[in-house]
Amino acid sequence: xxxxxxxxxxxxxxxxxxxxLLDSQEQIEKLGAGLLQLEKEGGNIGLINDLFRSAHSLxxxxxxxxxxxxxxxxxxxxxxxxxxxxxxxxxxxxxxxVLLAVTDRVKAMLAQVEQREEISIEFQDLASTMRELLDxxxxxxxxxxxxxxxxxxxxxxxxxxxxxxxPDELEKVSDAQSLGHGVYQxxxxxGPNTLMKAVRAVxxxxxxxxxxxxxxxxxxxxxxxxxxxxxFYMLVNCDxxxxxxxxxxxxxxxLVDVVVHLYPNLNSPEEANLEEDKKVEKTPxxxxxxxxxxxxxxxxxxxxxxxxxxxxxxxxxxxxxxTSGANEAIQGEGNTQVHTxxxxxxxxxxxxxxxxxxxxxxxxxxxxxxxxxxQYSTDVMVNNLNEANVYxxxxxxxxxxxxxxxxxxxxxxxxxxxxxxxxxxxKKTGKEIDLVLKGEDTELDKTVVEVIGDxxxxxxxxxxxxxxxxxxxxxxxxxxxxxxxTLNAYHEGNHIAILISDDGAGLDLEKIRTxxxxxxLIGEREELSERDIANLIFLPGFSTAxxxxxISGRGVGMDVVKKALNNLGGxxxxxxxxxxxxxxxxxxxxxxxxxxxxxxxxGQEIYAVPLSSVLETLLVSREDIKTVGxxxxxxxRGNTLPxxxxxxxxxxxxxxxxxxxxxxxxxxxxxxxxxxxxxxxxGQQEVVIKSLGDFLTNLPGIAGATILxxxxxxxxxxxxxLIQDVLVTRRS
Amino acid sequence: MAEEQLVTFSLGSEEFGVDxxxxxxxxxxxxxxxxxxxxxxxxxxxxxxxxxxxVISLRTRFGMSRVEETDLSRIVVLQVQSKVFGVRVDAVxxxxxxxxxxxEPPPPIALGMDSQFIxxxxxxxERLLILLDLDHIMGGELSHDVSA
Numbered sequence: 001x002x003x004x005x006x007x008x009x010x011x012x013x014x015x016x017x018x019x020x021l022l023d024s025q026e027q028i029e030k031l032g033a034g035l036l037q038l039e040k041e042g043g044n045i046g047l048i049n050d051l052f053r054s055a056h057s058l059x060x061x062x063x064x065x066x067x068x069x070x071x072x073x074x075x076x077x078x079x080x081x082x083x084x085x086x087x088x089x090x091x092x093x094x095x096x097x098v099l100l101a102v103t104d105r106v107k108a109m110l111a112q113v114e115q116r117e118e119i120s121i122e123f124q125d126l127a128s129t130m131r132e133l134l135d136x137x138x139x140x141x142x143x144x145x146x147x148x149x150x151x152x153x154x155x156x157x158x159x160x161x162x163x164x165x166x167p168d169e170l171e172k173v174s175d176a177q178s179l180g181h182g183v184y185q186x187x188x189x190x191g192p193n194t195l196m197k198a199v200r201a202v203x204x205x206x207x208x209x210x211x212x213x214x215x216x217x218x219x220x221x222x223x224x225x226x227x228x229x230x231x232f233y234m235l236v237n238c239d240x241x242x243x244x245x246x247x248x249x250x251x252x253x254x255l256v257d258v259v260v261h262l263y264p265n266l267n268s269p270e271e272a273n274l275e276e277d278k279k280v281e282k283t284p285x286x287x288x289x290x291x292x293x294x295x296x297x298x299x300x301x302x303x304x305x306x307x308x309x310x311x312x313x314x315x316x317x318x319x320x321x322x323t324s325g326a327n328e329a330i331q332g333e334g335n336t337q338v339h340t341x342x343x344x345x346x347x348x349x350x351x352x353x354x355x356x357x358x359x360x361x362x363x364x365x366x367x368x369x370x371x372x373x374x375q376y377s378t379d380v381m382v383n384n385l386n387e388a389n390v391y392x393x394x395x396x397x398x399x400x401x402x403x404x405x406x407x408x409x410x411x412x413x414x415x416x417x418x419x420x421x422x423x424x425x426x427k428k429t430g431k432e433i434d435l436v437l438k439g440e441d442t443e444l445d446k447t448v449v450e451v452i453g454d455x456x457x458x459x460x461x462x463x464x465x466x467x468x469x470x471x472x473x474x475x476x477x478x479x480x481x482x483x484x485x486t487l488n489a490y491h492e493g494n495h496i497a498i499l500i501s502d503d504g505a506g507l508d509l510e511k512i513r514t515x516x517x518x519x520x521l522i523g524e525r526e527e528l529s530e531r532d533i534a535n536l537i538f539l540p541g542f543s544t545a546x547x548x549x550x551i552s553g554r555g556v557g558m559d560v561v562k563k564a565l566n567n568l569g570g571x572x573x574x575x576x577x578x579x580x581x582x583x584x585x586x587x588x589x590x591x592x593x594x595x596x597x598x599x600x601x602x603g604q605e606i607y608a609v610p611l612s613s614v615l616e617t618l619l620v621s622r623e624d625i626k627t628v629g630x631x632x633x634x635x636x637r638g639n640t641l642p643x644x645x646x647x648x649x650x651x652x653x654x655x656x657x658x659x660x661x662x663x664x665x666x667x668x669x670x671x672x673x674x675x676x677x678x679x680x681x682x683g684q685q686e687v688v689i690k691s692l693g694d695f696l697t698n699l700p701g702i703a704g705a706t707i708l709x710x711x712x713x714x715x716x717x718x719x720x721x722l723i724q725d726v727l728v729t730r731r732s
Numbered sequence: 733m734a735e736e737q738l739v740t741f742s743l744g745s746e747e748f749g750v751d752x753x754x755x756x757x758x759x760x761x762x763x764x765x766x767x768x769x770x771x772x773x774x775x776x777x778x779x780x781x782x783x784x785x786x787v788i789s790l791r792t793r794f795g796m797s798r799v800e801e802t803d804l805s806r807i808v809v810l811q812v813q814s815k816v817f818g819v820r821v822d823a824v825x826x827x828x829x830x831x832x833x834x835x836e837p838p839p840p841i842a843l844g845m846d847s848q849f850i851x852x853x854x855x856x857x858e859r860l861l862i863l864l865d866l867d868h869i870m871g872g873e874l875s876h877d878v879s880a
Contacts, residue, residue, distance in 0.1 A: 357782050650768035692784060693786055693817070696774065700769050701769070707779050707782065707784070712765060713763075713777045714765065715768075
C-alpha cells in the first residue's frame with residue numbers, strides 16, 4: 001500500500017470522518033494523559049492495559065478509514081505497550097518519550113485529516129525508533145511492514161456507504177443492533193449492460209423481505225431507473241448468516257457480485273472486544289445524537305468517572321450533558337460505561353435562550369400581578385394570580401438552574417492539558433517539577449471553560465519559568481530539589497476561584513518597585529503594600545522578563561493575561577513571599593448568561609448592577625462627599641471610598657434641583673471598592689445578559705444589555721472596567 | 733437584473749431607497765435606550781422581540797439636523813451581512829420597482845452627504861431617489877469633509 005492510499009479515494013467518508021476524529025482525538029488524549037501517569041507511577045498493569053486499548057482502537061479506526069501512517073505509528077506503539085503488558089519490557093523514560101512523540105505526531109496527523117488534507121507527516125523515523133526499542137525476536141516481526149499495512153488493507157475494503165439515514169431509519173438500525181439482530185450493508189454489482197436496473201433492486205428487496213427487512217437502498221429506485229450506475233447498496237436487518245443472504249441475492253439474474261458487510265454498530269462507539277481484533281468490521285464511534293455536519297469540536301462528552309488518581313484523564317474539553325444518574329461514578333475495569341449523551345451545542349443554546357425569554361416574561365407577569373393588586377386589592381382572583389406567580393417563580397428558578405447546569409463543565413477538562421506542558425517545560429529548563437491538580441470536579445460554564453485555558457497556560461508557564469528555581473538553587477536554599485506547582489479550583493459564592501501556587505523563589509518586590517519607579521508607573525515615595533507592588537507586574541509595559549528573573553521572557557506579558565480575565569468579568573491577584581513562593585488567584589463568574597442584578601436609577605435612565613459585585617448600599621448626604629484631587633470621596637467606617645457619579649460618567653444632564661441625599665452603591669472587585677452615586681434604587685431582579693451586538697463593543701463601563709419586564713432595554717454596568725477606570729485616573 | 737425593488741423613505745425633503753431584500757421589517761418607534769459613550773449616530777438600543785438591536789439615526793449619520801418624532805416616524809430594520817440593526821427615518825414612503833437603467837452612479841459631489849453611503853441615484857420622472865450603500869452605514873469611518 002503506498003502513500004497515495006492514505007484516503008479512500010472517490011468515496012465520501014465525510015460523515016464518518018467527523019466521528020472518527022472525535023473518537024480518535026479522545027483516544028489520543030487518553031493516551032497522552034495515561035503516559036504521563038505511567039511515567040510517574042511506573043508499571044501499573046491496569047493503566048498499561050488502558051493505554052494498550054487506546055492505541056489499539058486508534059489503530060483499528062484509522063485502518064477502517066485508510067489512514068495508513070496513523071496505523072503504522074499506533075501499531076508500533078501498540079506492540080511496545082503489548083510488551084509492557086506481558087512484562088517482557090520495563091517502563092523506561094526513553095520509551096515514554098517515544099510514545100509521547102507518537103501522540104504528538106498522531107495529533108498532527110489528525111489535524112491534517114480534520115483539514116481534509118493528505119497526511120504528509122513523516123512517521124517512519126518514529127516507527128523505526130519504536131522497533132529498535134523492542135527486543136530482537138519480536139523486532140523481526142514488527143519490522144515486517146506487511147503487518148500493519150496488510151491489516152489496514154483488509155479493513156479498508158469495507159467502505160461504509162453514506163446512506164443518509166433519517167432519524168427514523170437510524171433508530172431502526174440501532175434498535176436492531178441493540179437487540180442483537182444483524183444489520184448488514186450489501187454491495188451489489190450489476191452486469192455491465194443490465195437493463196431495468198431498478199427492477200433488479202426491487203427484486204432484491206423483495207427477496208430480502210422474505211428473510212429480513214430492507215432499511216435503505218441507495219441510490220433510490222427512481223435514481224436507478226434513470227441513472228447508469230452499475231452498483232447499488234442496501235442496508236438490511238436480517239438474522240440469516242451472511243452467506244445465506246448472499247446466496248439468496250445471487251439467484252437473481254444479472255447480479256454479478258454481492259458482498260455482505262456487517263454494518264458498524266451504532267450503539268457501541270467504543271470497540272469492546274480485543275480478542276476480535278482481526279475482524280473486518282471495525283469502525284470509528286458513530287453517534288446517534290450528533291448531526292453529521294456538527295463540527296467535532298462543538299460536540300461534547302464528559303466522563304462521569306471521578307478521577308481515582310490526581311491526574312487521571314478527563315479527556316474532553318467540551319460541554320457536558322449529564323443524565324440524571326450521572327453523578328454516581330461508575331468505576332469499571334478500565335473500560336467505563338458513560339452515562340452521557342452528546343448534544344449539539346446549538347440546540348442547548350436555543351434551550352437556554354428560551355428559558356431566558358421565560359424569565360423575562362415571568363418578571364412581566366409579576367409586574368402585572370402587582371399592578372392588579374394595587375387596583376383590586378380585595379379581589380380573591382388577583383391573590384390567586386399572585387400565588388400562582390410565586391409558585392411559577394420557584395419552578396422557573398429550578399428550571400433555570402437545571403438548564404444552566406447543562407452548560408457546566410468540570411474544570412478538569414482544562415487542567416488536563418497542563419501535566420504535559422509542565423513536564424515538557426521542566427525538561428527544557430532543567431528543573432524538576434511536580435504538578436498537583438486539585439478540585440478538577442469544580443464546574444463552571446462552558447463559555448468560561450473555553451476561554452480560560454490560555455490565561456491559565458501563561459500563568460503556569462510563568463510559574464515554571466520564573467517561579468521555580470533550578471534544583472541547585474533549591475538545594476542551596478534548603479528546599480526539596482523537586483519544585484511543586486499546585487493548580488486548585490473551588491467555588492466561592494457564585495464565583496470560581498482558581499489558584500496557581502508554586503513553592504519557588506517568590507517575586508523580588510524590591511526589584512519590581514525599582515523598575516516601576518524607573519518606568520514612572522509609581523512615584524518614588526509612593527507607599528504601597530507588598531501586595532500592591534506584586535500586582536504592578538500586571539500593568540501594561542511591565543516586562544516580567546528582566547525584572548522578576550533574568551530568563552529572557554517568552555510568552556505574553558502579564559497585562560494580557562489580566563485583560564483576558566477582565567474581559568470575562570474576572571480578576572487576578574498575587575500573593576508572594578520571598579523564598580516561599582507565589583500564588584496567583586483568579587476569580588471568575590460561574591456563568592456569563594443569567595445574573596442577579598440591582599437596578600438603579602440615574603436621571604431618567606435605569607442601569608443594572610451585577611449583584612455579585614455589590615457590597616452594600618448607602619444613603620449619603622451630599623455634604624459628606626469631599627473632593628480630593630478633583631475626585632469625589634466619602635468616609636466609610638474610617639476608610640476613604642472613592643466615588644463616581646454615573647450621571648457625569650454617562651454624560652447625563654445635571655438636574656436642576658439636586659436632592660440633599662444620594663444613594664451610593666458600594667461595589668467591589670477583588671479587594672478594590674468603589675461607590676457609584678445614583679438617584680434611586682429600584683430593587684433586585686434576575687436578568688438575562690444579552691450582547692449589544694457586533695456594532696457596540698468595547699463601550700467603557702457597559703458589559704451588556706438586558707430586557708426588563710416592561711420590555712425596555714437596560715444596560716448592565718461593567719464594574720471591573722469602572723473600577724479600573726477610577727484607578728487609572730487616580731494614578732495619573 | 734433589469735429591475736430593482738426598493739423600499740423608499742424620507743429624511744426631510746430628500747428621498748432614499750434601500751434594496752427590499754435587506755429590509756427585515758418596518759416598525760413604529762419603541763422606547764429607545766440611550767447607550768452612553770457610543771458613536772453619536774447611534775441613537776440607542778431597542779428590544780426587537782427579545783433581541784437587543786442598535787438603532788441608527790440616519791439624520792445624524794448624514795449630518796442633518798435632528799427633528800421631533802412624529803406619527804410617521806419609523807424604524808426600518810435592516811439585515812446586512814447577517815447583522816441586524818435599525819435605522820430611524822422620518823417616514824416610509826413606498827415600495828417601488830426601478831429599472832436598472834434609471835440608476836446613475838453617485839455624482840462626485842454628492843448632495844451634501846458623504847458619497848460612501850451612496851450606491852447611486854435613481855430617477856423616477858422628476859423625483860430623485862438616493863440609493864443607500866448599506867455596508868457603510870454602520871461602522872465605516874466618516875470622512876471629515878461632511879458639513880451641514
